[in-house]
Amino acid sequence: MPGALDGVRILDLTWGAAGALGVLLVAEQGADTIKVEPPGGDPFRGYDGYRVWTRSRRAVQVDRRGDAGREALLGLVGTADVLVESFRPGVMDRLGVGYEACAAANPRLVYCSVPAYPPGHRKAGRPGYDALVQAASGQQWEQPGWRPGPIFLAMPVPSMGTIYLVASGVLAALLARERTGRGQHVTTSLLQGVFLYTTQLWQHIERGNATLYGLMAKSHPPGVHQPMIFECADREFLHISVMSGKTPTKTLDEILGVEPLPPEQTAGLLPLQAQNMMNEARQAAFKTRRRAELIAELVANNHIAEAIVTPEEQFAHPQLIANDMVATVDDRDRGATTQIGVPIHLLGTPGGIVGPQPAVGADDTAIWGELGYGPDDIARLTGAAAPAAARGGA
Amino acid sequence: MPALSGLRLLDFGQYLAGPFGPMILADLGMDVIKVEPVAGDGMRMAGTPFLGCQRGKRDIGLNIKDPAGLDLALRLVATADAVHHNMTKGTATRLGLDYEACRAVKPDVVYCNTYAYGLEGPLSSFGGLDPLYQASAGLEYEAGAVQHGHDPLYYRFGMVDTSNAMLSVVGVLAALFHRARTGEGQELWTSLLDGGAVFSSDVMLFADGTPTVRPKLDAQQRGFDPAYRLYETDDGWIQVAAIGDGQWAALCAATGVADPHDRADAEVRLEAAFRTKTAVMWSHTLDDAGVPNEVALDVDGGESALYDADAERLGLVTEYEHPTLGLLRQFGETINFSDTPGQIVGPPPRVGEDSRQILEELGVSETEMDDLKARGVVTWPDDDYPWGW
Numbered sequence: 199m200p201g202a203l204d205g206v207r208i209l210d211l212t213w214g215a216a217g218a219l220g221v222l223l224v225a226e227q228g229a230d231t232i233k234v235e236p237p238g239g240d241p242f243r244g245y246d247g248y249r250v251w252t253r254s255r256r257a258v259q260v261d262r263r264g265d266a267g268r269e270a271l272l273g274l275v276g277t278a279d280v281l282v283e284s285f286r287p288g289v290m291d292r293l294g295v296g297y298e299a300c301a302a303a304n305p306r307l308v309y310c311s312v313p314a315y316p317p318g319h320r321k322a323g324r325p326g327y328d329a330l331v332q333a334a335s336g337q338q339w340e341q342p343g344w345r346p347g348p349i350f351l352a353m354p355v356p357s358m359g360t361i362y363l364v365a366s367g368v369l370a371a372l373l374a375r376e377r378t379g380r381g382q383h384v385t386t387s388l389l390q391g392v393f394l395y396t397t398q399l400w401q402h403i404e405r406g407n408a409t410l411y412g413l414m415a416k417s418h419p420p421g422v423h424q425p426m427i428f429e430c431a432d433r434e435f436l437h438i439s440v441m442s443g444k445t446p447t448k449t450l451d452e453i454l455g456v457e458p459l460p461p462e463q464t465a466g467l468l469p470l471q472a473q474n475m476m477n478e479a480r481q482a483a484f485k486t487r488r489r490a491e492l493i494a495e496l497v498a499n500n501h502i503a504e505a506i507v508t509p510e511e512q513f514a515h516p517q518l519i520a521n522d523m524v525a526t527v528d529d530r531d532r533g534a535t536t537q538i539g540v541p542i543h544l545l546g547t548p549g550g551i552v553g554p555q556p557a558v559g560a561d562d563t564a565i566w567g568e569l570g571y572g573p574d575d576i577a578r579l580t581g582a583a584a585p586a587a588a589r590g591g592a
Numbered sequence: 593m594p595a596l597s598g599l600r601l602l603d604f605g606q607y608l609a610g611p612f613g614p615m616i617l618a619d620l621g622m623d624v625i626k627v628e629p630v631a632g633d634g635m636r637m638a639g640t641p642f643l644g645c646q647r648g649k650r651d652i653g654l655n656i657k658d659p660a661g662l663d664l665a666l667r668l669v670a671t672a673d674a675v676h677h678n679m680t681k682g683t684a685t686r687l688g689l690d691y692e693a694c695r696a697v698k699p700d701v702v703y704c705n706t707y708a709y710g711l712e713g714p715l716s717s718f719g720g721l722d723p724l725y726q727a728s729a730g731l732e733y734e735a736g737a738v739q740h741g742h743d744p745l746y747y748r749f750g751m752v753d754t755s756n757a758m759l760s761v762v763g764v765l766a767a768l769f770h771r772a773r774t775g776e777g778q779e780l781w782t783s784l785l786d787g788g789a790v791f792s793s794d795v796m797l798f799a800d801g802t803p804t805v806r807p808k809l810d811a812q813q814r815g816f817d818p819a820y821r822l823y824e825t826d827d828g829w830i831q832v833a834a835i836g837d838g839q840w841a842a843l844c845a846a847t848g849v850a851d852p853h854d855r856a857d858a859e860v861r862l863e864a865a866f867r868t869k870t871a872v873m874w875s876h877t878l879d880d881a882g883v884p885n886e887v888a889l890d891v892d893g894g895e896s897a898l899y900d901a902d903a904e905r906l907g908l909v910t911e912y913e914h915p916t917l918g919l920l921r922q923f924g925e926t927i928n929f930s931d932t933p934g935q936i937v938g939p940p941p942r943v944g945e946d947s948r949q950i951l952e953e954l955g956v957s958e959t960e961m962d963d964l965k966a967r968g969v970v971t972w973p974d975d976d977y978p979w980g981w
Contacts, residue, residue: 321886327835348829402919437726443680510797546767
């Protein structure tokens with residue numbers, strides 16, 4: 199069954215997490231996605247995780263610096279519906295493949311730019327690695343940790359917001375094109391990815407008060423959800439939710455065998471606050487319990503909790519498996535690998551993993567060949583030596 | 593004209609992972625109608641988390657558990673292109689608002705349910721909160737640097753809720769695109785569990801079960817390694833990102849560290865060097881040396897980020913008048929469109945803010961409206977409005 203993006207061709211000129219994973223979200227809904235790399239490949243390929251983020255696409259090389267490379271790229275643009283790039287503002291223009299040049303070659307092209315900072319921002323010319331945007335945006339200072347000061351975010355939070363803006367921006371523009379017949383220039387940035395994740399935290403309310411701001415205020419030690427992390431036996435941790443969508447058949451205290459606080463001490467408190475007050479007694483009880491058994495008992499009594507695992511342990515989660523989110527992908531170098539599946543579940547037009555990360559230049563012959571380039575031309579475009587057979591015939 | 597103008601979405605969601613996606617779709621020009629319980633969205637009492645997920649929507653206060661309310665809801669569905677909610681599994685069927693019921697009145701509707709866990713499977717009937725899926729995806733383990741003896745730590749940004757919501761935005765847009773080309777609607781779903789897994793998607797297991805090598809947070813939560821971490825200076829902190837051997841050598845040279853080859857020793861010397869000057873001074877020095885860096889900015893709980901001159905000029909923040917709260921400022925446009933610019937229409941609505949207008953569009957008379965309100969089927973703000981916002 200064709201995917202929702204059946205027949206849509208995407209050129210992925212990005213490098214780094216935000217562009218690669220943003221493109222993947224769209225690619226695996228049935229698009230024909232081509233990774234366009236400089237000769238020798240995208241430098242991020244050295245990172246193993248990139249095998250996941252750049253799967254489900256084909257790969258061509260092109261040396262964009264010369265006239266021939268620019269012409270070839272514009273030729274490829276003529277066959278495409280979408281182009282995504284993640285250079286600093288102005289770089290693509292200097293290479294002669296900015297929005298104006300590409301739109302002239304293909305007025306229906308949706309051209310998506312994903313720099314670190316938006317064009318016109320005072321930092322637009324500066325390097326934009328994820329942690330730099332964490333620092334410059336203020337996000338590191340917003341995360342409490344085990345010491346005062348800014349906390350380095352181990353998860354690349356700005357990039358992981360931006361992936362959704364890339365995918366949403368591309369799709370919204372494709373949808374608009376169905377009405378207008380025209381492509382357009384869509385721009386987002388890692389900085390906007392930061393803002394996306396501030397919705398509960400960064401607000402200024404003219405007539406605000408402590409009630410409005412109180413729940414989400416930053417605190418040391420961390421508040422709100424941190425007190426619901428508990429240590430079980432053998433230094434295994436779990437996180438309990440104060441709501442499960444169900445009516446518990448036993449209270450947490452009954453399951454743990456601790457005395458509940460008298461009602462006069464919890465009157466007027468949110469459930470979360472009431473539970474925090476009991477932490478000491480609970481903490482002691484948790485430490486006597488084995489985590490897996492306790493979670494099973496909690497779930498059997500309509501509570502919900504999750505084991506705090508390492509990232510690689512997520513693949514054993516029975517519900518993640520049930521969601522088709524644990525997939526086997528035959529990597530061209532590494533054999534059978536376990537990777538996440540497709541996280542957007544369209545029941546009428548299901549997406550799917552198209553294939554592993556392609557080798558650098560895997561589709562040079564096929565894709566440049568479609569545009570009429572012969573082996574010698576392709577060798578020049580891709581900075582490679584011409585194939586021996588072709589040389590022999592020349 | 594915005595990209596999604598002319599399209600209507602009905603938002604039956606509450607809390608965060610439901611309403612956030614429709615808010616972003618409203619920013620892109622969709623006519624989003626929040627169908628809110630007469631007693632209010634369960635998140636209203638929480639303040640900022642509620643206000644952060646609702647702007648740009650019209651709001652009808654409607655009791656869909658009442659047959660007359662359900663009838664009105666389905667009459668609205670018949671006018672909609674998409675239906676969106678985060679009810680737990682089975683709830684929409686019980687209410688008479690599942691995909692089959694909606695498709696019966698709008699055959700090409702796009703129907704999206706954002707779950708905690710998923711459509712089928714051992715935990716699919718449960719709800720849950722954002723940090724549980726920071727736990728299941730390994731984020732809390734890594735954020736706390738548990739391998740160094742610390743406790744796990746949750747991220748404060750609620751980004752798994754947002755991840756689920758944004759997966760639904762991408763899914764709804766893909767489904768609407770398919771519908772525009774084929775005339776076919778469909779059902780889709782996303783989940784918090786999957787939304788967390790996206791954040792750990794660079795993890796991969798090889799055939800023998802060993803994972804890919806990934807950088808790990810240091811014990812002081814400063815970064816991954818001496819070339820990619822925060823350093824404390826005389827007056828604050830600076831983030832360094834010296835990528836590759838050349839920039840690492842430049843970093844060592846700029847800070848007077850003689851031997852870049854012994855990284856552990858160099859790190860100790862770098863720490864000492866950085867403490868001798870202010871963060872801004874070091875930033876200029878590293879800029880001159882070609883070493884990527886940024887001073888870690890303390891934005892005072894977001895206050896200075898929301899009033900940053902570039903953010904204001906570029907539309908990254910937005911401000912509107914709320915009927916009771918005065919001026920309300922939040923993040924602004926997240927995506928910019930050259931041909932179909934987005935629109936941020938206005939403040940989070942009060943319960944039933946637009947009930948009368950929406951009911952009038954359905955052809956309900958003034959007399960009927962008053963009768964429905966008297967029976968508690970619909971509501972709109974009046975002198976007895978119970979909420980401050």
